[in-house]
Amino acid sequence: MMNVVDTPRWGRIEVDPTKIIHFDTGMAGFPDCSDFVVMDHDRETPLKWLQCVDRPEISFVIIDPAQVMPAYTVDVPEPVMKMIGWNHEVRPEQVAVFVVLNCEGGNLTANLRAPVVVNVQKRLAFQLILDDPAIPLRHPIKHS
């Protein structure tokens, strides 16, 4: 059974409820946005959309950080691991990490400070806020 979500950007889209990714605490600044789906932008770019199901007007452009910063790594604290359903060892194929892109003013930047970590199996996600002030909120994507 598909749910239909009426989005300003894509019109009416069909959402498979078994594909929904749940954020217990929402995205930062969007506490009421807890259910999202990930959609590819197109076949030519690695861009994806994190489309909110609760509030169809909210969507984020996201990308695999390896596309913009090959050396990027995220250290996920244990409480966060538990929160998104990992109690034991985690295999790499169970983890997806995205960073949010901002295209404000026609410049593409990646928010490396607050990556989204997803438990692919359980479809539970969390937007991590990294403590290190040296990690940029706006990493320019010019020379990726």
Place this chain on the structure above:
Amino acid sequence: MLVLTRRVGETIRIGDDVSICILDVQRGQVRVAIDAPREIPVHREEIYKAVQAENQRAADAARSHDPAALWKSNRRSEEKP
């Protein structure tokens, strides 16, 4: 707002399961130890605010821009010798 004074080594308890212990005070800086359940994220205010604002701006900008065009144009400028 509740304002209270604590000495080093003393604790403030918020509800059943959040406690904030004052560890050290030096030259206008206070070190605190925060104990909270894992479902309550704890952040420095300015960092959390910055991330909230960045998410908001990213969501706003996503409505009015074509990210794929920006991505491709960046790629093209990069491929030039």
